[in-house]
Amino acid sequence: MPSVRHHQVVIIGAGSAGISVAARLRRSGQRDVTVIDPASRHYYQPLWTLVGGGRASMGESVRPQTSVMPGGVRWIRQTVMAVDPEAREVMLDHGGVVSYGHLVVCPGIQLNWGRVPGLAEGLGQDGLSSNYLARTAPLTWRFIRDLRAGSAVFSMPTGAIKCAGAPQKIAYLAADHWRRTGRLGKIDIHLVLPGPAVFGVPEFASVLEEVVRRYGINVHYGSEVSEVCSDAKEVIVTDLASGTRSSLAYDMAHLVPPQSAPDWVRRSGLAAADDPAGYVDIDKHTMRHVKFPEIWALGDAGSSPNSKTGAAVRKQAPVVVENLLAALNGRAPTASYQGYASCPLTTARDKVLLAEFDYSGRPAPSIPVIDTMRERRDMWHLKRRGLPFLYWNLMLRGLA
Structure with missing residues (x-):
């Protein structure tokens, strides 16, 4: 029998969602936080469009995973093979098993x-x-x-x-x-x-x-x-x-x-039976699993019907953390994600249309005064410099 290690909060995935949630949990005083992910590199993938368009270098988009992992977080560098939500256990590729009090599922998306x-x-x-x-x-x-x-x-x-x-x-x-x-x-x-x-x-x-x-x-x-x-x-x-x-x-x-959720998500019974893409079946506002109250999901692998963007993760992470902390303290979750997503559309080599919207399917601009309903050069600078700075220095540290 494989040995079983128990942790209060286990996070599957060390991408933007996993690192952001881990950082916020640590800032809230949670001591027993574990992240499972085998990747040694962390990528800021929104920059890859600019790499492909000759407007940025690949080196700007990558840093060692160790440099973004929050202090005090246990990092298990293995691959998840399955989750048993009834037993509250995560099975790893080397045969180990991790049990959890609460599980945050954010392994990213599978490219098929x-x-x-x-x-x-x-x-x-x-x-x-x-x-x-x-x-x-x-x-x-x-x-x-x-x-x-x-x-x-x-x-x-x-x-x-x-x-x-x-x-x-x-x-x-x-x-x-x-x-x-x-x-x-x-x-x-x-x-x-x-x-x-x-x-x-x-x-x-x-x-x-x-x-x-x-x-x-x-x-x-x-x-x-x-x-x-x-x-x-x-x-x-x-x-x-x-x-x-x-x-x-x-x-x-x-x-x-x-694209779809990773295959193991469907095999583990975390997806809705009628969802061919196998996304983790969550309430679109609380981000809590509809069947297993100790499981949460955000980012690309969740079933919430928002556009799958980094901006969505930035709005989801505080909701997941606030609701998870409430559950740990025996309270009902009250934080609500309203489907915000942002897509900075590069329409030229120096112009961007900043498309912001939510579950209503209508524009949801977040920058006061500025008209973001047209192509703008200042939004290009936000895309090229501002958002990467926000990502590396604030979002991954649980500050934005």
Whole structure:
């Protein structure tokens, strides 16, 4: 029988959600906080779009995990294989078992490259890349920079993904680069989107529609890339309403894989039975599991119907901590997350449309006086410098 270690609060995942919650718990005086994650590096992934667009270096996005782990937190550097919510135990890859008083589940999202035939095999070669991997984000910029003429394809998959604006942000960065270098008229740009509009909030969609017109981008609404034929340098695009398949040639392509919660979440019974993506089944306001009151979730692996962004995590973490502390003290949770998310959409190499919204599906601006309903250069500086500073120096320390 494997040995069992018990901890009052166990956090699965040392990404932005896990580290933020751990830091806030420590600041609140909690002594027995354990984080489980095997990763030795911590990434600020929102910067990867700028890496792929040639506006930032990969080195700026990464730091040693030890440098962001809060003091006094026990760090178990292993991989979670399963959770037994009835026994309140977490099973690890080396055979160990950790029991918990309360469990915070925030392992991030799973990138399902294999669900698009040919994507994994061709990735990183002959113009095909994705900003969703650290090793291929720099290649995106190389392929954009090297393209002189031809066809460029950018795609977004169906279902929830982390940073849903990222698939089109890189299209605009690339188009603006080609415009500035006099190549835009020689490149046929395609943007494949699964929804009926370029963005889910109409006020921001109207701005982005003008951006699309400005660059002459061909948008394939209600469609997704369903197969990659890298030898022929073409993708198969499926119309989601009719099922019709058509081929689209590319000289450069940026593709994004379908995404879901990690497989072990569904196997552990933490997801709703009717959720094919397997996200942790939580109350969208309290972030508490609907069936197991000692389990909480936030970030990309939670079922709350917000956009999966770092800004959402920043608003969720205080709610989870406040409600968890209340539960530890025998009180009902009263803190409520209202679905806030923010997507700083890079519409040019020096402009950003700061899209902020909540569960209502309406704009939810957080910066007084400034009109964020249009493209702005000052929001570019916020995206490029301000938000990374906030992340490394305040958010991960439980201060913002």
